[in-house]
Amino acid sequence: MDRIRRNERLAAMTRILSESPNRIHTLGTFCERFGAAKSTLSEDIDILRGVFSQFGLGQLDTVTGAAGGVRFRPIPSPEEAQRTVRELAQMLASPGRVLPGGFIYMADILAMPDVVERMGAIIASQFYRAEPNFVLTMETKGIPIAMMTARALGVPMVIVRRDSKVYEGPAVNINYLSGSGARVETMSLSRRAVKEGQRALIVDDFMRAGGTARGMVDMMREFSVTVVGVCVMISTQEPVKKRLDGVKSLLVIEGADESSGTAVIRPAAWLAQAAERAKA
Amino acid sequence: MDRIRRNERLAAMTRILSESPNRIHTLGTFCERFGAAKSTLSEDIDILRGVFSQFGLGQLDTVTGAAGGVRFRPIPSPEEAQRTVRELAQMLASPGRVLPGGFIYMADILAMPDVVERMGAIIASQFYRAEPNFVLTMETKGIPIAMMTARALGVPMVIVRRDSKVYEGPAVNINYLSGSGARVETMSLSRRAVKEGQRALIVDDFMRAGGTARGMVDMMREFSVTVVGVCVMISTQEPVKKRLDGVKSLLVIEGADESSGTAVIRPAAWLAQAAERAKA
Numbered sequence: 001m002d003r004i005r006r007n008e009r010l011a012a013m014t015r016i017l018s019e020s021p022n023r024i025h026t027l028g029t030f031c032e033r034f035g036a037a038k039s040t041l042s043e044d045i046d047i048l049r050g051v052f053s054q055f056g057l058g059q060l061d062t063v064t065g066a067a068g069g070v071r072f073r074p075i076p077s078p079e080e081a082q083r084t085v086r087e088l089a090q091m092l093a094s095p096g097r098v099l100p101g102g103f104i105y106m107a108d109i110l111a112m113p114d115v116v117e118r119m120g121a122i123i124a125s126q127f128y129r130a131e132p133n134f135v136l137t138m139e140t141k142g143i144p145i146a147m148m149t150a151r152a153l154g155v156p157m158v159i160v161r162r163d164s165k166v167y168e169g170p171a172v173n174i175n176y177l178s179g180s181g182a183r184v185e186t187m188s189l190s191r192r193a194v195k196e197g198q199r200a201l202i203v204d205d206f207m208r209a210g211g212t213a214r215g216m217v218d219m220m221r222e223f224s225v226t227v228v229g230v231c232v233m234i235s236t237q238e239p240v241k242k243r244l245d246g247v248k249s250l251l252v253i254e255g256a257d258e259s260s261g262t263a264v265i266r267p268a269a270w271l272a273q274a275a276e277r278a279k280a
Numbered sequence: 281m282d283r284i285r286r287n288e289r290l291a292a293m294t295r296i297l298s299e300s301p302n303r304i305h306t307l308g309t310f311c312e313r314f315g316a317a318k319s320t321l322s323e324d325i326d327i328l329r330g331v332f333s334q335f336g337l338g339q340l341d342t343v344t345g346a347a348g349g350v351r352f353r354p355i356p357s358p359e360e361a362q363r364t365v366r367e368l369a370q371m372l373a374s375p376g377r378v379l380p381g382g383f384i385y386m387a388d389i390l391a392m393p394d395v396v397e398r399m400g401a402i403i404a405s406q407f408y409r410a411e412p413n414f415v416l417t418m419e420t421k422g423i424p425i426a427m428m429t430a431r432a433l434g435v436p437m438v439i440v441r442r443d444s445k446v447y448e449g450p451a452v453n454i455n456y457l458s459g460s461g462a463r464v465e466t467m468s469l470s471r472r473a474v475k476e477g478q479r480a481l482i483v484d485d486f487m488r489a490g491g492t493a494r495g496m497v498d499m500m501r502e503f504s505v506t507v508v509g510v511c512v513m514i515s516t517q518e519p520v521k522k523r524l525d526g527v528k529s530l531l532v533i534e535g536a537d538e539s540s541g542t543a544v545i546r547p548a549a550w551l552a553q554a555a556e557r558a559k560a
Contacts, residue, residue: 007287008331014294015337019354020394033335051288055313057295074299103447107470111438113431114300140419140439141447147424151393159391159420167383167421190387 009034010044017048017060017072022128022154026069045070056080074152075125076118078271078278084118085250085267091115092234092251098261104253106234110141110205113148119250120148123203123231126248127153130228132201134158134194136220138187138212142204145233149203158200160216164188172222176215177243179208187215189223196224207235207249210242217244234265289314290324297328297340297352302408302434306349325350336360354432355405356398358551358558364398365530365547371395372514372531378541384533386514390421390485393428399530400428403483403511406528407433410508412481414438414474416500418467418492422484425513429483438480440496444468452502456495457523459488467495469503476504487515487529490522497524514545 004012013030027038034041049060058074076084088109097105109115123145132153137146138160150157164171168190178185194200202216213230220227235242235249250271254264284292293310307318314321329340338354356364368389377385389395403425412433417426418440430437444451448470458465474480482496493510500507515522515529530551534544 007290007327008334010287011290011294011328011331012335012337014291015298015332015335018295018298019397047287048291051291052295054288055292055295057292099447099449101446105447105449105470105472107439107448107473108436111427111430112436113427113434116427117299117431140423140441143420143423144427144437147391147393147396147427150391151397154393156388157391157393157424159387161420166381167379167385168387169379169385190385192385193387 004034004036006040006044009036010048013044014048017070018058018074020154021072021074021152022124024063024067024069024071029069073125073128074121075128076121078274081122081125082267082271082275084122085271088115088119089251089265089267093263093265096261098256098258098263100258102256102258104256104263106205107141110144110233113144116144117148117151119145119233120150121152122250123149123248124152126231127201127229130201131199132228133198134200136160136194136200136202136216137204138162138216141206142233145205146203149201149231153201158189158193160219161188162186164190168193172219174215174219174222176218177211178215179211185215187212187219189219194220194223194225197226198223199226199228201228202230204232205234207232207242207247209239210244210247213247214243284314284316286320286324289316290328293324294328297350298338298354300434301352301354301432302404304343304347304349304351309349353405353408354401355408356401358554361402361405362547362551362555364402365551368395368399369531369545369547373543373545376541378536378538378543380538382536382538384536384543386485387421390424390513393424396424397428397431399425399513400430401432402530403429403528404432406511407481407509410481411479412508413478414480416440416474416480416482416496417484418442418496421486425485426483429481429511433481438469438473440499441468442466444470448473452499454495454499454502456498457491459491465495467492467499469499474500474503474505477506478503479506479508481508482510484512485514487512487522487527489519490524490527493527494523 027041030041052058056077061071134155135146135150135157146157170191171188173188175184200220217227231248234251236253249268256263307321310321332338336357341351414435415426415430415437426437450471451468453468455464480500497507511528514531516533529548536543
């Protein structure tokens with residue numbers, strides 16, 4: 001094989017690191033793949049770290065110790081996160097999205113890979129330190145955003161079902177209060193989906209009173225799994241008192257005007273605070 | 281801003297191209313972002329094209345014309361695709377996955393972001409030429425793989441629901457034959473989800489007789505949408521005659537042994553043929 005030049009190596013390493021977020025690559029695997037010395041690769045990584053940081057393309061960390069190496073996390077800058085969430089708020093507040101009953105049509109936006117990938121990266125950036133083993137969501141609309149959060153965290157996603165399925169094996173079923181507490185519904189999770197002692201990050205698209213998220217927390221208790229956080233893309237301002245405390249949200253719905261079909265939506269306050277802190 | 285060196289620029293461009301598969305970036309946007317001349321960037325792109333090809337990291341194309349620019353597609357080499365699907369077959373054929381009734385437990389594998397991303401890239405690679413406007417799937421298990429296919433194609437995903445939802449607005453409901461034709465079931469798609477004249481790629485995780493896929497094709501007819509292809513991750517050998525012709529599959533289930541809990545699974549023949557052709 002021809003000798004690989006630094007600029008070629010940097011491009012290849014960027015691609016490899018980008019497609020495996022939060023995974024640790026040892027210098028050894030890169031040495032082997034590119035036929036370069038460890039000292040050369042250390043310099044490469046310093047260059048990449050600088051470029052990623054300069055252009056807001058994510059964060060490259062060197063992890064020391066026996067299982068050490070280099071790790072890429074697609075963490076947006078606080079300003080970038082704020083801008084992304086603002087754009088999303090504008091998309092969701094475009095006229096005609098409010099449906100009868102005050103519901104907001106979001107299915108199209110929740111299924112745009114680029115939008116959902118950016119949301120997933122923002123959510124993941126808040127939970128790297130909590131080290132979840134998996135991302136838990138309830139079917140259906142929340143799956144894309146949970147998937148992209150799991151991708152950025154480098155962990156699997158687990159889907160809670162509305163009822164048990166023959167192709168999921170023995171399952172644990174629990175009841176939970178949905179809507180404004182009016183209905184008792186069932187959720188089901190395959191016994192083999194998670195293991196005792198693991199750590200779960202709960203991610204969903206939407207929260208009103210928090211009944212579904214509360215149900216997922218209760219479900220995790222049945223599996224002896226620790227919930228390290230709950231994050232939703234969008235929550236309603238009312239009721240202020242949710243069935244679950246400490247839920248993080250990217251957006252807040254302040255109200256919806258059925259006659260004009262327009263919702264009033266704002267980015268959650270913590271995003272602006274993080275951007276302010278980054279400037280200071 | 282300091283002058284950006286070529287190796288820094290190449291790394292940044294790789295990251296930008298990687299995170300927006302199948303999108304055309306004009307040279308102008310790169311010129312502006314990096315303060316470099318078009319001729320310099322053309323050389324950069326030639327270097328990147330070579331590196332990606334050499335290390336099997338995807339395909340970089342220059343698109344000419346008024347809307348021209350550079351476009352990245354995460355297309356694996358035929359050998360790489362074959363290896364990936366073989367690994368998947370091994371994972372699915374590991375003991376203990378066969379459930380009562382001969383069903384195979386796949387929920388864990390279908391929710392591993394890295395596995396599903398590679399599957400999505402393989403499926404997408406077969407349909408770039410067909411130029412779908414969106415990827416259609418039916419809830420629930422197929423969503424991650426459809427999402428990652430949509431990501432690689434740079435198009436949105438559309439989810440068909442089992443029943444209409446208040447938060448999806450007016451919907452078209454149709455009936456279809458599920459299972460071995462024993463049951464009539466309903467599927468529902470929001471009226472605003474797709475537009476007349478668009479082109480759909482149908483992607484799902486599993487096919488036995490093809491009733492669900494057939495239903496999705498019928499649904500697209502209701503919307504005057506052209507179906508450019510149907511692709512599933514895994515299909516059963518029996519029945520040989522499906523309710524739909526021309527379905528592409530990555531894997532085939534030849535049988536399942538309930539007593540040992542082991543399934544017999546093989547990669548579809550077209551993958552080996554493509555790898556053979558690439559060698560020749």
